[in-house]
Amino acid sequence: MGEIETLTHTFQEFLPAVSIINDADELRNYGIDGLLPLMVSNPTTINEAAQVVSLVNKQDLTIMARGGGSQINLGGIPNRLDVMLDTRHLDQLLEHEAPDLTCHIEAGMTLAALQKQLAEKGQRLSLDPPNADQATLGGILSSNAYGPKRLRYGTARDLVIGLRVIQANGEITRSGGKVVKNVAGYDLNKLYIGSLGTLGIIVEANFKLHPIPQAERTMLLTYTNATDVMHSVIEIQNSLLIPSALELIDPKAANDLNDFFGIPLPSDGYTLAVNFEGSQAAIERQLEETELIARKHHVLIGDDIGDAAQDAFWEAIREHTQGTVTCKAAILVSQVAPYLQFVEQVCRRHELEASVIAHAGNGILYIDLRPGDATPRLVEAIIALRQRAHEARGSLIVECCPADLKRRISVWGLPGSDFFLMQRLKNQFDPKGTFVRGRFVGGL
Amino acid sequence: MSITELPPNETKPLYERLSAAKKTKVVQALSQAIGEKYVLHHPYDLMLYEYDASIDRSTPDIVVIPANANEVSEIVKIARGNQVPVVPRGAGTGLSGGAIPVYGGIIVVFTRMNRILEVDYENHFAVIQPGLVNLHLSNALTPHGFYYVPDPSSQRSCTIGGNVGENAGGPHTLIYGVTTNHTLGLELVTPDGTIVEVGGAVQDHPGYDLTGLVIGSEGTLCIVTKIIVRIVPISEAVKTLVAVFDSMDDASNAVSEIIAGGIIPSAIEMMDQLLLQAVEADMHAGYPLDAAAVLLMEAEGLKEDVQVQVEQIVQISRKNHARTVRIAANETERQLLWAGRKNAFGAIGRISPEFYVQDGVVPRTRLPYVLRRIAEIGEQYDLRIGNVFHAGDGNLHPLILFDSQHPGEVARVRQAGHDILAVCAEVGGSITGEHGVGIEKQEEMALIFNEIDLKTMQQVREAWNPQQLFNPGKLFPIPGRCADVKQLDNAK
Numbered sequence: 001m002g003e004i005e006t007l008t009h010t011f012q013e014f015l016p017a018v019s020i021i022n023d024a025d026e027l028r029n030y031g032i033d034g035l036l037p038l039m040v041s042n043p044t045t046i047n048e049a050a051q052v053v054s055l056v057n058k059q060d061l062t063i064m065a066r067g068g069g070s071q072i073n074l075g076g077i078p079n080r081l082d083v084m085l086d087t088r089h090l091d092q093l094l095e096h097e098a099p100d101l102t103c104h105i106e107a108g109m110t111l112a113a114l115q116k117q118l119a120e121k122g123q124r125l126s127l128d129p130p131n132a133d134q135a136t137l138g139g140i141l142s143s144n145a146y147g148p149k150r151l152r153y154g155t156a157r158d159l160v161i162g163l164r165v166i167q168a169n170g171e172i173t174r175s176g177g178k179v180v181k182n183v184a185g186y187d188l189n190k191l192y193i194g195s196l197g198t199l200g201i202i203v204e205a206n207f208k209l210h211p212i213p214q215a216e217r218t219m220l221l222t223y224t225n226a227t228d229v230m231h232s233v234i235e236i237q238n239s240l241l242i243p244s245a246l247e248l249i250d251p252k253a254a255n256d257l258n259d260f261f262g263i264p265l266p267s268d269g270y271t272l273a274v275n276f277e278g279s280q281a282a283i284e285r286q287l288e289e290t291e292l293i294a295r296k297h298h299v300l301i302g303d304d305i306g307d308a309a310q311d312a313f314w315e316a317i318r319e320h321t322q323g324t325v326t327c328k329a330a331i332l333v334s335q336v337a338p339y340l341q342f343v344e345q346v347c348r349r350h351e352l353e354a355s356v357i358a359h360a361g362n363g364i365l366y367i368d369l370r371p372g373d374a375t376p377r378l379v380e381a382i383i384a385l386r387q388r389a390h391e392a393r394g395s396l397i398v399e400c401c402p403a404d405l406k407r408r409i410s411v412w413g414l415p416g417s418d419f420f421l422m423q424r425l426k427n428q429f430d431p432k433g434t435f436v437r438g439r440f441v442g443g444l
Numbered sequence: 445m446s447i448t449e450l451p452p453n454e455t456k457p458l459y460e461r462l463s464a465a466k467k468t469k470v471v472q473a474l475s476q477a478i479g480e481k482y483v484l485h486h487p488y489d490l491m492l493y494e495y496d497a498s499i500d501r502s503t504p505d506i507v508v509i510p511a512n513a514n515e516v517s518e519i520v521k522i523a524r525g526n527q528v529p530v531v532p533r534g535a536g537t538g539l540s541g542g543a544i545p546v547y548g549g550i551i552v553v554f555t556r557m558n559r560i561l562e563v564d565y566e567n568h569f570a571v572i573q574p575g576l577v578n579l580h581l582s583n584a585l586t587p588h589g590f591y592y593v594p595d596p597s598s599q600r601s602c603t604i605g606g607n608v609g610e611n612a613g614g615p616h617t618l619i620y621g622v623t624t625n626h627t628l629g630l631e632l633v634t635p636d637g638t639i640v641e642v643g644g645a646v647q648d649h650p651g652y653d654l655t656g657l658v659i660g661s662e663g664t665l666c667i668v669t670k671i672i673v674r675i676v677p678i679s680e681a682v683k684t685l686v687a688v689f690d691s692m693d694d695a696s697n698a699v700s701e702i703i704a705g706g707i708i709p710s711a712i713e714m715m716d717q718l719l720l721q722a723v724e725a726d727m728h729a730g731y732p733l734d735a736a737a738v739l740l741m742e743a744e745g746l747k748e749d750v751q752v753q754v755e756q757i758v759q760i761s762r763k764n765h766a767r768t769v770r771i772a773a774n775e776t777e778r779q780l781l782w783a784g785r786k787n788a789f790g791a792i793g794r795i796s797p798e799f800y801v802q803d804g805v806v807p808r809t810r811l812p813y814v815l816r817r818i819a820e821i822g823e824q825y826d827l828r829i830g831n832v833f834h835a836g837d838g839n840l841h842p843l844i845l846f847d848s849q850h851p852g853e854v855a856r857v858r859q860a861g862h863d864i865l866a867v868c869a870e871v872g873g874s875i876t877g878e879h880g881v882g883i884e885k886q887e888e889m890a891l892i893f894n895e896i897d898l899k900t901m902q903q904v905r906e907a908w909n910p911q912q913l914f915n916p917g918k919l920f921p922i923p924g925r926c927a928d929v930k931q932l933d934n935a936k
Contacts, residue, residue: 099700100704100838154625157656158625173897173900175897177892179872181613181834182877183660184876184885185897190653190657191652194653199652210708240679330646330647363647395646395649397650416651417640424907429900442651
């Protein structure tokens, strides 16, 4: 018998009730960096999911969870992938305690489905990562995905109040709870979020929610250079204004938004998009004051958008952070403008093009490098950009890229001096390496 | 605060008390490493460090006062080489026994590491040493229009290192979050003496969120020697309101309704009659003496939003039968109201020789029920219980008044505290919102976490501090002691 047959047999024997996919054609839909799992398991309850993990663990196999697959290519190439656990049938909103502004969900639920249900009671989860229709909350949490509104609301690490997680041995554990303030024991929520499934599989989560704001508007400001944009950003952040997002769009990215999404942005300058949410009166005043600040820093044109145009704009911004080869640099806000100049230099030197969108108020840049198949030049450029990010007290990861490039460069960069602490955690939580290794920092 | 000794520990202790000979040897090594002047070991000097603001106490063998991370590392290496436990201590304002050296050993005090190393107003962070007093940071930032958000009531004395250890909160964390939401990075010393940085000034770091894991670990994983915190501009407008109620139910319903209405003020604090009387006797802050409960609320942000929030809060308070709703007329009045609230624990001294404070959290909608149950528990054990707490977060602080001179009272107080936490757990809450587990709530961890949950958490300590060199015997239930609680339960 082949590997797949043996595995199928084992699963059918021990877990006959759990549906599986082992058809070679169907498995192709579950590929990751060209690697196919031997089998996909589709549990319909959390207990079933835990039994699957337990079986995999006992059989000395490896497993990774998959939600909507929108971030499936994040990270290094898996060392070995036996079973993929599809969480999408675990998709219930277990509780929406609206008067408490909290909710409790199963992790296979998509973000869009959750938002739709929360909106019925005038609330939302204040996370805006790309692909809300496809991305599940489990995937969002394990990759710590976020979007432009991170500026005001933080990341999942600020919004999750409790998790249930399947451990490597198949046991289900809880961390945190359903109340908004809780310091009982170690804050394992923080550890699981962004750990890319290397410590456990997140199957349930409790969130803090926000009321849907009364109104929302976005101001689009175009400048001749990034320095003026960033001076405006810093002045806005040091003022009384409370923007929800501050997004920088460079000329190439503006061009892309034009071409692919029909968003009319001037493609001969740098655009700053400033988003405000709240009461109408407060928004009006903030728009006025933003304009004053922008004028002080030589803005060329300003416009404000609302309603459908605004929704389409932010949707396009979120999607644009996912190119063929997209690097994500995290640096100090004050370093963004000089870093952008450096990106241009590097691209000239290596005959590449970059299109950049930045969560400017967070110092987070999405650098889309092209052409995506110029592997040797891309490798050189990424090394140079990473080096510079380190010098600016930051880091650079390769968010999306073809498997070919992953073989040539570390997606996460070299592990830092704190890596031994991470290794010790991984060894405690998953001593047998049940959760697929190779994808996360340092191969964890 | 009190004179109660730790309950006897039935399991084999993790560490034996230091012998005189070994103590001399360790003192010598430490003196060589950081200077004789900074190594305290005479009983008279040590007495200061045998307690914190909880009701437990235990005397250390040695107290060291290092000047920098390298010295901390040297201390740790000496401790490790001699198998002596190490407990880091901030200002000793902790309320759960986190700084109590259960097995004696070395206490590391950070009074010499209290500097602000860097402030970056463009990038909104400050790098500070752990011994810095919380309020001193905000005081240094205020002239520049900035502040540091977490504001525990003890902020005039507590240190930010201690805040990191406990993941401290405070009245104004309702909208802005607690210590963990305002910490970007840390420098740590591990049990083998390695100095390592986790996180940092930028907002993303590849790898596990070790900063988030360390915050609130109560000194049981590593010793923090440097902290990078977020700083934020001071809001444009602040309005402080006091709503006066004739029943606790009305006051708690108002809290629920405010939150449910999607209004998130920067603070909603509740004080009941017992506390109002204590505060007024102490401070004359302007609170009514005959009210059943008072809500102290604050709206903060842009002036347009504050205006709207204040109107909504007033309306909801009136609807829930507030007798009066008063808006602080000026900054002096506002400061006085807050001083009354923040000194509430101290003011208890006016009406009781001692108090024991709990820190349970409940879903905000369950406040009326839980407050009634707390009153019942007070009656059951014949103890006076006052309430002053962060109502907006559902974070209760029932204060159980007692006098340890009365035989048997301490045991009743402990049991009443346990029962209150059991009620919090029963409604889906937590046993601690900001004070930490420490020694006092070790058994109560089992009220909200099962064995597997607890085992999973202990894997972290196993990974980083396997010998429990740092702050041993804390955080998790100790098998031997659970029996005591059960016996008491049966005796009821």
